[in-house]
Amino acid sequence: MEAKKLCYFYIDDIIWTMRDLTRTKPKSLFDVPFMKMLKTAHDQYGMKVQLNLFYRTDFYYGEDEFTLSEVPDSYKAEFEASSDWLRFGFHSKQEYPDYPYINASYADVKTNIDRTIREVTRFAGPKSFAYATVPHWMPISKEGCRALKDAGIKVISVSRGEKIEYSGDAGSLPYGHAKRLMQNKKPDSGVYIDSKREGVLSIALHGYNHMTTEEYASVLYTTKGIYNEEIGIYFKPLSNAPCINTNTMEQLIEKIPSVLGKAYVGYGLHEQYFYPEYCNHQPDYADKVLYAAKTYHDNGYTYIFVEDLF
Numbered sequence: 119m120e121a122k123k124l125c126y127f128y129i130d131d132i133i134w135t136m137r138d139l140t141r142t143k144p145k146s147l148f149d150v151p152f153m154k155m156l157k158t159a160h161d162q163y164g165m166k167v168q169l170n171l172f173y174r175t176d177f178y179y180g181e182d183e184f185t186l187s188e189v190p191d192s193y194k195a196e197f198e199a200s201s202d203w204l205r206f207g208f209h210s211k212q213e214y215p216d217y218p219y220i221n222a223s224y225a226d227v228k229t230n231i232d233r234t235i236r237e238v239t240r241f242a243g244p245k246s247f248a249y250a251t252v253p254h255w256m257p258i259s260k261e262g263c264r265a266l267k268d269a270g271i272k273v274i275s276v277s278r279g280e281k282i283e284y285s286g287d288a289g290s291l292p293y294g295h296a297k298r299l300m301q302n303k304k305p306d307s308g309v310y311i312d313s314k315r316e317g318v319l320s321i322a323l324h325g326y327n328h329m330t331t332e333e334y335a336s337v338l339y340t341t342k343g344i345y346n347e348e349i350g351i352y353f354k355p356l357s358n359a360p361c362i363n364t365n366t367m368e369q370l371i372e373k374i375p376s377v378l379g380k381a382y383v384g385y386g387l388h389e390q391y392f393y394p395e396y397c398n399h400q401p402d403y404a405d406k407v408l409y410a411a412k413t414y415h416d417n418g419y420t421y422i423f424v425e426d427l428f
Contacts (some may be wrong), residue, residue: 124341124427125419126356126384127165127411130209130252133172134393137184139193147193152392155404160203162408163415166423168248169389170209173234178214186237197242205246205423206238208271210254216293219258220325221302227258227265235269250424251275252356252386257325259304260349267351272425273343275356276327278334279310290321299323327353339380341427352428355384362387362406370406378417384424385410 135152144150148157159165174185197204208231210218219227238247251266252275258266263274288296291309299307304326312322329344334355337343343354360373362385377383390396392403400406414421 121381123380123417123419124382124422125414126168126382126422126424128168128170128207128252128356128384128386129389130170130254130386131172131213131388131390132169132206132209133175133184133186133212134389135169136171136186136189137175140184140189143190147196152389155392155407156204157200159408159411163411164203164421165411165415166203166205166421168205168207168250168423170207170252171234171238172209172213172254173211173230173237176213186234186241189237189241191241194241194243197246201243201245203421205248206234206242207248208234208251208266208269213254215298216295217255217257217298217323219253219262220255220298220307220323221304222259222262223302224261224265227262228269231266231269231271248423248425249273250356253325253327255323256327257307257323258327260306260326261304263326263346263349263351267349271351272428273352273354273356274327276329276334276353277310277312277322277324278329278331278355279312279322279324280331281308281310281324281328282321284309291323292320295323329353329355339377339382341382343428354424356424357384357386359383359385361385362410363391363400363403365406367402367406367409370409374410374413378413383414383419 139147139150148154156167175183211230235247249271250273251271256277306326308324309321310324312320338355338358343352345352359377360370391400
């Protein structure tokens with residue numbers, strides 16, 4: 119019998135959709151356009167999705183602050199009824215700064231994830247929380263990994279590549295990331311050669327959740343992860359297929375066939391590109407989400423939540 123092909127889909131930076139739900143007060147949570155798009159993909163193609171949450175909106179977009187504590191529990195029954203295909207995961211407290219957890223303390227990460235779990239449980243029920251984590255910007259400290267594990271997380275996404283010695287040249291890193299590396303620096307944080315973008319080599323930051331190129335390749339398109347015995351948690355590349363928001367529709371049509379047939383495919387995108395008020399709004403966001411779901415479905419993939427593998 120041919121082995122089942124599995125697909126994992128997640129969306130990072132979720133907060134504006136929860137704000138819309140809270141402030142527009144629709145009869146059904148699926149009357150919110152973003153949620154309606156996801157339900158259409160589920161109903162037509164069996165898509166399951168993990169929505170990785172910010173706890174609050176960021177001042178970068180203005181002073182109109184919104185937090186998950188404001189989401190009403192009036193949609194709880196609807197969320198619970200949909201928890202077989204729609205779940206929430208932990209991502210970060212907010213969008214900025216970059217690399218928020220690279221040198222984070224245990225207490226800071228534990229506070230952040232406990233607060234997110236508490237709110238999700240309140241407004242969507244305990245079955246609606248997903249126990250796989252894609253940390254915002256990826257790197258997280260060893261203490262942070264321990265905090266995630268103690269909160270119940272089973273698997274953490276990873277960066278990968280050759281670690282190199284940081285030269286001390288702040289100009290070798292973009293966007294002020296040298297300061298993010300050096301502030302409260304932990305022994306396991308540093309820099310590596312990032313080659314994940316086609317034909318592009320750059321220097322990026324890594325935390326404790328990092329794999330060598332060889333480790334990464336050994337589990338990339340499989341259902342396996344690498345178990346970290348010291349923390350008691352799995353590391354796994356959760357994404358290995360074309361990202362929706364970094365590719366045009368034409369590019370997705372060209373690139374997705376290269377991963378079809380793999381035992382495990384994971385892909386994602388970011389929430390804000392859906393919204394017209396975002397500076398990099400993509401008008402075909404929903405079309406691309408539905409195209410990807412249809413393509414994986416039509417090629418024999420079954421959608422899963424990653425923690426169910428472990």
